[in-house]
Amino acid sequence: MKKLCIGLLVLLAAACTGDATTTTVVAPTVQSATTSPPPTTAVMADTPQAIVSLSPTATEMLAAIGALPQVVAVDDQSDYPTNVPVTDLSGFTPNIEAIASYDPDLVVVSNDIDGMVGALESLDIPVLLLPAAVTFDDVYAQISQLGEATGRFDEAEALTAEMREAIDELTAGVEPPVEPLTYYHELDPGLFSVTSSTFIGSIYSLFGLQNIADAADPDGFGYPQLAEEYVISTDPDFIFLADTEFAGQSAESVAARPGWGEMSAVTGGRVVELDDDVASRWGPRVVDFVQAVAEALALQPVG
Amino acid sequence: MITTGSWSRALRPRSLGLGVLVLAAAALAGVALGPARLPIPEVMAALFDSLPGVDTHHSLTARQLDILFELRLPRVALGACVGATLAVCGAAYQGVFRNPLVDPYLLGVAAGAGLGATIAFATAAVAAVPVAAFVGASAAVVLTYAIGNRFGDRAPTSLVLAGVAVASFLTAAQTYVQQRNSGDLRVVYSWILGRLGAGWDDVRLVLPYVVVSAIVILLHRRLLDVLAVGDPEAQSLGVPVARVRLLVVMAATLGTAAAVAVSGLIGFVGIIVPHTVRLLAGPSYRSTLPLSILFGAAFMVATDLAARTLIAPAELPIGVVTAFFGAPFFLALLRRRG
């Protein structure tokens, strides 16, 4: 399956590279959501013009490289930016016929549920599988892949450069603390967390933060469920909430939990409410995530 | 000569005493042990200190005291309530349906609660999850009864069949809602696997229901023994069988729905505990019901202790731990029968 995708990518890349000079008629603007459609004469027949995205992260990436005009449909979970062509298509319970009814010339997915990739390929629909990133390099690589696949290679390069620069700036601007600071990242009120071996964990590692969930995950699975007593007794310096929208958690609700009220993160105002989507997708808004962490560190305890 | 002391159905004080002892031991262990590793002598001292009129010295910090009194103690209390309820309601269902493999989830309680909770999670009304689960559980049983009465007679088999139908339907509905709201999959799943503990609030919430439920069930213990000879014979002995069945099922559903609302779907307790109790003290419901309360409470407290210490500092969902006990239990049962 992976070989097939790579093969597909190579084909797509080959189709595009020969025309790299003629596809960049529109001046690329990074993260532009309202790029005017490219003049039809300059568009090559080989660049996909009917893209279907079943991955909210891929949708954000496509929008950021200016490929939205080439996108005809996105899945029901894709909600950023706000002007994407949302449909009832589902990336979790894919209906192949429904996807095919949009007559796509490229389908971007983040997982291969129910043999979706194979089914689409049997209909001769090209598929690009961009699974959840594990490292930052994965993020940049996926943006590049999309750039090549949509004939917006330059925009993709510009975007990744911009992202790297922004992140470097943010990490450089934070003073390393005297003692390493600890954090707890909450995925849901059942105290599911992430370890530093995950992508999300690697973001915090940029700032040298230490994850209290690491001790709970000897197998390196990445997503342990923590015991309440443990979280309270280790008393992390920061609490990051990634369940503010779907589970309605907030600094107040955390403070109201029995036994949590006296934690130093609560009393010191270091319970950070993250945007659920920003904290769970690996697209261009990773920068926003890094920014949120950097801003939280500005509240770090003195000394 | 026959004396009243030779009647076997009476609850022997020995079994009762054993139950109390086991529960006390489990509760003590549940309070003393945990991932936060509080020093046990200090814990004991702090517990004694909290009794009115007793003043002992202990060296626990404010945070440790919080863990003890705001986390562990309510968790043990909730575990005892939930375990006692699931066990006694399971025994009650086994009595009215004359089937040892029946448990409170049979008539659709689990499926109804699951659907209610899933809808609450999907509409982001997270605070309403316990109410939604309770309503869902109760509505499912009402539906089962309505269908069983309308399309069948009021015999136990008809109700069981209706329950299976209702449960399947509601589970399908729940799966549908889950798939449509795939972002909530994990939180629903972890609710389903069961979790004890959001403090004293949950205990206060659930206590009135479990007390009422247990009392009504205990009051019917003699009649449950009479039901053992089957509906027609019980009727001919003057027992209003359909009414007894309805009252006991209502009480058992009330208790189970309340337990499920706060702790999710914890399985096997309603079967394992009553069976074990019967092995210990005989088949009469006059002993099975009260002993199920004690041993059910102890069992839940003990499994919760395992759930939060076995892979500490990570936590196992309690439904997984009870399932781990469940499979070998049924195997042992099979061996005994073979």
Added chain:
Amino acid sequence: MTLAGDRLSVTLDGREILNAVSFETAPGEWLGIIGPNGAGKTTLLRALLGQVVSTGKLTFQARDLHTIGRRERAKLMASVPQRPLLPPAMTVADYVLLGRTPHISYLGKETYADLSATREAMVALELTDHLQRPLSSLSGGEQQRAILARAISQDAPLLLLDEPTTALDIGHQQSVLGLVDMLRRERDLTVVSSLHDLTLAAQYCDRLLLLDRGAVAASGLPTDVLQAESIARIYGAEVRLLTEDGKVAGVVPQRLVTSPAMETPTPPSVSAP
């Protein structure tokens, strides 16, 4: 003080199972209900027990059985079903004690009087050595006695038995019926039982009620009811009646004779007694 039915009818699923059945029993008598399979014997018993809806009049000891409550009825009649459900792990003592259920209030407990009555029933049926034994460990005969003991402990003046001799060997048949006979004499019970064995019916019953397809074909003393001609017509069986002291002592079925020349077996031509 009698059990009386006046034009009792039962309709189930649109079919008329019992049609205007009338009968009467004096107190202390044993009424046997006989008839071929499907004649309505069990349905009649169920009508007495209130387990099926019936029209017509049904009275016992001047009480209208159509209007009394369930518990009242249980205090008036004790029933021994054809296939009683014996909970395997229940002890004999607990099982016999169940017979006292109609005398205990809904949420009440057994009183000393209940324990006494149970004790007495177990003595009468010689079960005192088996008190604590689980029902599953009893022999067939002991189980029969336990079931009867439960019915006796119920202290009801009317005893209903549905085919009490089915699946019993000849010795157990005799002992069960003998026990019932002894108990009814000692306690002045009225007994109503359905029987398929005509000889036993003749030997033990004071009165017989012969049903044929839901209607009464004959009723009265065994001598009057058991006629070879009516048995041949209703049962389709050729029998010979044995009498002793003017009472029917046995109903003997004829052996059918077959010969190669005949298509169906025919009975020998023997004149009726």
